[in-house]
Amino acid sequence: MxxxxxxxxxxxxxxxxxxxxxxxxxxxxxxxxxxxxxxxxxxxxxxxxxxxxxxxxxxxxxxxxxxxxxxxxxxxxxxxxxDFSDIFGGMGMDDIFSSFFGGQACGAGSRRERRRGRDMAISLTVTLEEAATGCTKTISYDRLAPCETCGGGGMAEGAEERECPHCHGTGVVTTVQRSIFGQVQSSSPCPECGGEGTIVDKPCPDCDGEGRVPTHEKLDVKIPAGIATGRQLRISGYGEAGYRGAEAGDLIVTLEVAAHERFQRNRDDLYVALPISMTQAALGVTMSVPGIMPDEEVEIRVPAGTQAGDAIECAGFGMPRLGGGGSRGRLIARAEIKVPRELPAEARRL
Incomplete structure (x- = not known):
């Protein structure tokens, strides 16, 4: 401007x-x-x-x-x-004004459905270690929460909820207009009650009779062990508050597991590079590498004659299986044979 x-x-x-x-x-x-x-x-x-x-x-x-x-x-x-979706936790402008003004509601059934708070969505990123062990993460988000002043009812002390005199409780007003095609009838939410069919004679001054106000909230979310990217957690009642004390929507948390510097994940299996020398590959060796769990060491036995790219499996050292009662996938080590570019004369003789 x-x-x-x-x-x-x-x-x-x-x-x-x-x-x-x-x-x-x-x-x-x-x-x-x-x-x-x-x-x-x-x-x-x-x-x-x-x-x-x-x-x-x-x-x-x-x-x-x-x-x-x-x-x-x-x-x-x-x-x-x-960004209105930021303010109201993922709601678009059409959703917001549908919520306040009745949207396309065309009858009592639609109004009852609209009174329930909407579900909200939020994304959450965790590390691979956090996904392996499970954890609790604190999230912050904005939503329409029940008004503390009126307890979510939208009414001031001593107020009453009455049938809207403009639409006679239907929540809808019908208009008829003349056109070249004849009379055209259209229905829209009642402007007096916002499509609710009722009005409050003394609305709560803090929420203007909505029963809900914008708030910034923090919530602890428990992440189960074995969670994978794309999994969703539905937290009941922590979405948008309902209109005038109606049921609240749910909060849907979509998980993303961040890439790891050492491990690559394929479902419940973990892949890791295992650098070994050409003599270790030829003669065989037993090596210890850090696992995904805290303080976990995995013993890997490299057989003699191992070739570059060979996979060595260690059962039970991968990711926990979600809801699997403690069972885990595999840790798969891929041999990377390090060949020296130059050999000293003694090493060449040996």
Missing amino acids: AETKDYYEVLGVDRDADQRTIKRAFLKRAREVHPDVSDAPDAEERFKEVNEAYSVLSDEQKRAMYDRYGTVDGAAAGGGYV
Whole structure:
């Protein structure tokens, strides 16, 4: 944008507002000015301003620079863009506004389905050692969580939930328009109740009657031994909170196991390079190499006459089998014969 904006004014918050207040203000303003909701001709531009303001004020470093200089990274503050999927843990813009405004809901059944919180997805990377032993990892993510002020119900003290007088409890309003093809009838979520069919006479001031607010949370996730890339863990109830106290969605954690500098994994088997000299290959040797488990040493017996690339199997020293009751795959060592480029005369004679 060409000119520097007062982002506190854009969101309608004081300059000393905390992050929770800023998030609530952003959520409220975004719902008001989004082009899919507002009929104002400048709705798109106003929405961009709200987006810019939050991208700066939600970042402590950017906010500090903006407060001091009115700029971020040497340019007019507000060059950033808020990724709504980051704020709401993977939800896209269509999902977010469907959640708040009813989306394509067309009846009581659709509204009941919509009241449940959405599932959320997050990826998590672990090392091969962590995948072998199992571990507990702490993850941080943003989600819509139950409002502590109203307990998730969306109602202030003494409030009541009543049938919406605009749609008479259906959550849907029908309009009829004339066209060259005759009368065209269309249905859309009720603007008065957001498609819910009910209204709250005194909504909770902290969540605006939603029963949920944006929060940043930390969660300990237990990773089972033997986990592999692509496996998913479903944590019940830790997704998006439901609308006005409805059931919460689940958090789906997709695992990725990082590449290892020594081992290569193939299902439950581990492959490792075993450098040996040409005399060890010719005469045979017993060697000890570190295993994947902590303080584990694996004894490998190299038979005489071993050729380059030969595989030597060690059963029970690979990766634990997921849910296998302690059983493990194989450790497979591939012989790499190191041939010296030059031999001293005595070595050549021998």
